[in-house]
Amino acid sequence: MHINQFYIAGINYKKTDASKRGLFAVNNDHYKSILQKAPSYFLNELFILSTCNRTEIYGVSPCVDSLVHLLCSETEGSAEQFKELAYIKQGEEAIQHLFNVASGLDSQILGDYEIVGQLKQASKFARENGFIGAFMERMINTVLQSSKAVKAQTALSGGTVSVSFAAIQFLMDTVTDIAGKKIVLLGTGKIGRNTCKNLVDYLNTKNITLINRTPEKAAELALELGLQNASFEDAEQHIAAADIVIVATNAEHPVIMKADLLNSNAKILVDLSIPNNIDPAAKELAHITLVNVDDLSRINDATLAKRKAEVPKAKSIIATHMEEFSKWYSMRKDVPVLKAVKQKLQGMHECNLFLAMHTNSGSSSYTVSEDSIQKIINAMALRMRQQRKPGCNYIEAINDFITSRVH
Template sequence: MQLYVIGVNHTTAPVQIRENVAFNSEHLGSALRELTSHDATEAAILSTCNRTELYCSAENSDKPLQWLSHYHKLDTSSIQPYIYTLPNDEAVKHAFRVASGLDSMVLGEAQILGQFKQSVKIAQDAGTLGTLLHKLFQRTFEVAKEVRTNTDIGANSISMSAAAVKLAQRIFGDISQQKVLFIGAGEMIELCADHFAAQKPKSMMVANRTLERGTALAEKISSQGIKAQAILLNDLPDRFAEFDIVITSTASQLPIVGLGMVESAIKARRHRPIFMVDLAVPRDIEAEVAQLDDVFLYTVDDLAQVVTDGMASRQEAAVDAEVIVTARVENFMQWMKKRDTVPTIKALRDQAELTRQAELEKALKLIQKGESAEKVLEALSNALTNKFLHAPSHALNQAHGDEHAKLEDVIKQLYHIKS
């Protein structure tokens, strides 16, 4: 079995492709069990707005890729140009870099580590982690901690949430007079709410599938002295026109904000602009909305330019981080190689044990017949010595030329024989 990472990310595929292979976290467990039932022996799936990656142990990469296509009802050829397949040491290095924030759209961002850990927990709960992936992820999180402890990779890092605020300020200037709508109530929306709340907007609203979770976030916002309420997603069409700024990030597989809803809102607002950021993959807002006048719609890919602030210092830190990653990859590959020799070592020990037991039985029978202990021990030691040395001696006698010289060196190394 080989270790593979198979996936797409923000550097290889646009959001239009990434949303087609994204996984809903609620369905990850069943998807993993399906993957490991036929196409892989171990698996975990990391699916965020910027990437979807399969981490798996499999005979080859073809079956997991075919499974990914089949699961999402896609033709493999339609996603193949965007897919990267990383085997063994490349897969290990990729995992270390992703968790350390070295492969993120925002270099050094910390949120990916929490997302990675959550994905591993889901795989563990689903029972799809074995010795190899368990060890890989254990080392991955250790490396991420080492990188963040010993480098400044996270310094001067601007998050996607902060980037959304900066873009809003470019449109409205001071956003203290704007009304903000958050669609969803997950981790990303909560981070965005904190950043927008710091700007003291006129009001903030949370629209969520369940009122309970939306209300909890609204209450948290209100505790910062800002007027905040919660509504259900079903109430959006009637309330959408009220808001100047819309930030959305849900796990919905279908768009929540359609073209018709926004067109109606623009008309009701008498063409006052609406600033919208869609942080979801798959997207929450229909792509056609971007074509409307008076609408400023940004996706996660559109935020790339904003998040480059402070990049220079983080790139310097990234050099040091890459050194750490490279060293740790080498350590992990040594562990993998040792793991591959376990069956051979076991077979060697089993064979030696069978030989020992056979000679021991002969010795016990001789003692039972009255032979002296000294004579029996002498015979036992000679027999064991001859049996254990027969295979290497025979192989050395049969070898010729370069093969003989190489085998002789190996035997000297194994038995610590000095020339």
């Protein structure tokens, strides 16, 4: 494949708010269905990254339209809507984008590394279903190595590094006497779990009730942290009694509506879900304080200047890894030519024109070892990496072959 056949099409927080991003959120069922449909779109190498801040499809295709229409075949929003909002990148620009995403440079909160785990899961799912080929496998591995180096060698992740932690910071800045407040956490997946641990560690409270559609997950985390848990069927009454409700579910539609809160006590609601799992209209109620992922991303972070200062260092690390991937791609691109030349050299001793030039020696003298030919091919590969002159490189390889036989 040519590198320009690699595309990324996506939307993120930069151009779309949470409600619009929610139209294109992809859950596990959607993802599975998309991969099942991919062959009918003549696509066999792709993966999808869908988080609270972005939905992106990465893939190898003759044109980007196939990727967009495949993605939107399972989303609430249409392909036409997606194209109006989307950014599309191709070739090296698309690869650069993935490096930036994985490093936290493209995160809504600069340096947010939760995206790395989401990228690993997204590519793992595609790999398990046979949609990660050699090109994307090498690219993803190099991207993850780069991300790891950025995290280890820079302070880009200093301070607040995730939306879930920003929620904790918001509560610390907003709520007094947090220990006396009843907290309900709805959803104990990865984001919910991280948020829960931060609640315990940073707010020094255990007045927390965990609720999850799969009750075993809530019970397990509650036991681990010494908290309470309740069944999903009883969620309504626990939400009604709570002072603070944090929602980190993965529902396709809101699980808490404005109508549910009309006669409630004063509450702080934190929605960490995309699409919104708390009705945005609830913010219209005077006794309700509602923040979502977009609100949380705007929290003033005292360490932001420090992290911004680390951006050039992070970009330098990324450039090094991109160059490494580029070299691998160049060598891989040359493989068909090198194989063809090797086959020609292996058959040279049967070439009548070549034998006619060496009539005194007889054809049997020109059977050469694999090691000799491989040395010639290695030299040709080096020249091809240094300067792109395929025809000349081929002629030089033949000349090396003849010279090696004469001497």
